[in-house]
Structure formats: C-alpha cells, structure tokens
Amino acid sequence: MAASMQLVSLPLQMPDISATHQEYRSRSLSFLSSKTKPVTVSLAASTSETSPSIPEKPEIELEFIGPQAGGDGSYPVDKASAVSGDKLLRTIMLDNKIELYATYGKVMNCGGGGSCGTCIVEIIDGKDFLNERTSTELKYLKKATFALNLQKPQSWRLACQTIVGNKENSGKVVVQRLPQWKK
Numbered sequence: 001m002a003a004s005m006q007l008v009s010l011p012l013q014m015p016d017i018s019a020t021h022q023e024y025r026s027r028s029l030s031f032l033s034s035k036t037k038p039v040t041v042s043l044a045a046s047t048s049e050t051s052p053s054i055p056e057k058p059e060i061e062l063e064f065i066g067p068q069a070g071g072d073g074s075y076p077v078d079k080a081s082a083v084s085g086d087k088l089l090r091t092i093m094l095d096n097k098i099e100l101y102a103t104y105g106k107v108m109n110c111g112g113g114g115s116c117g118t119c120i121v122e123i124i125d126g127k128d129f130l131n132e133r134t135s136t137e138l139k140y141l142k143k144a145t146f147a148l149n150l151q152k153p154q155s156w157r158l159a160c161q162t163i164v165g166n167k168e169n170s171g172k173v174v175v176q177r178l179p180q181w182k183k
C-alpha cells in the first residue's frame with residue numbers, strides 16, 4: 001500500500017513587536033490574574049522576626065556655658081549631644097551653631113588645623129570623656145596663653161584637637177565657652 005504524504009502549510013505568526021512594553025506587561029498580568037490565585041505576602045511579618053535590632057551608639061551629652069551673664073545674673077547654656085568618639089568638639093559646636101571663637105578667632109582661625117590657638121575652651125566637667133591633649137595642642141595652648149598674658153589652666157583645651165568620647169563611653173561634658181573672656 002503506497003503511503004501518501006501531504007504537505008500542509010501552517011501559518012506562522014510572529015509576535016507583534018510593535019506592542020509597547022506596557023502592553024505586554026498588562027497582557028501578562030491579565031493572564032496571571034485569570035489563571036492564578038492571588039498570593040498575599042506580609043513583609044512586615046517576615047522581616048520583624050529575622051532582622052536583628054541595631055544597637056544604639058553611646059552618646060555624650062554636652063552643655064556649653066556662655067562667657068557673660070545675662071540681665072538676670074545667670075549664664076546662658078547651650079546643649080548638644082554627639083555620638084561617642086565620632087567628632088571633634090569644634091565640629092560639634094559649629095554643627096550646632098554654638099559660638100566657639102572670639103572676634104579675632106572668627107576671622108583668623110586656622111580652620112581646625114591646631115595652629116592658631118583661637119579655639120580655646122575650658123572643660124568644667126567630664127574631662128575623662130575626652131582624648132588626652134595632643135602635642136600640637138600643648139604647644140599652641142602655651143602660645144595662646146602667652147599671647148593673652150594668662151596662666152594656662154589645666155582644664156583648657158583646643159576644641160579642634162579634642163575628641164568627644166571614645167566610641168564606647170557615654171556621659172556628660174560641661175564646657176565653658178571663651179574662658180579667656182569670662183566675666
């Protein structure tokens with residue numbers, strides 16, 4: 001028996017490449033929505049159990065006492081806080097718009113390089129939360145006190161050389177601003 005074979009031409013349909021991305025997206029979404037059940041995933045429930053809580057970094061509280069008493073006889077006090085061991089005292093004061101320099105220092109300061117001696121502060125309380133004096137600091141503190149004809153109190157620091165905190169401690173530091181002008 002002779003086999004006969006018949007060729008049939010099947011129309012090939014190319015995808016409509018003129019369709020926009022948005023059209024394809026909406027087609028696939030409608031297909032899914034008609035054939036699949038909606039699945040709800042609660043992200044809040046899955047993340048709250050798996051992600052560990054981030055421990056808060058220790059902080060140093062700061063109080064800055066002004067050099068001149070107000071009309072009522074009390075000295076103005078500014079407050080700020082900083083992550084322990086993160087910033088220099090100068091940076092904290094400038095960031096918080098707390099006046100650091102006297103008139104001359106505002107214009108002539110070295111920008112925190114430790115070479116002008118105009119960023120003097122007195123540490124009233126909490127010196128243990130600060131770094132040790134640097135050799136640069138000792139040198140320019142001496143120079144500044146000589147220029148101002150003052151004794152050099154052990155509690156004076158250059159704010160641009162003073163690191164607040166050591167990354168692990170927390171506590172309170174009280175700073176006298178412009179101690180050379182205190183009245």
Ligand code: FES
Nearest residue numbers: 112114117119160
């Ligand atoms: S800003 Fe110059 S010594 Fe501190």
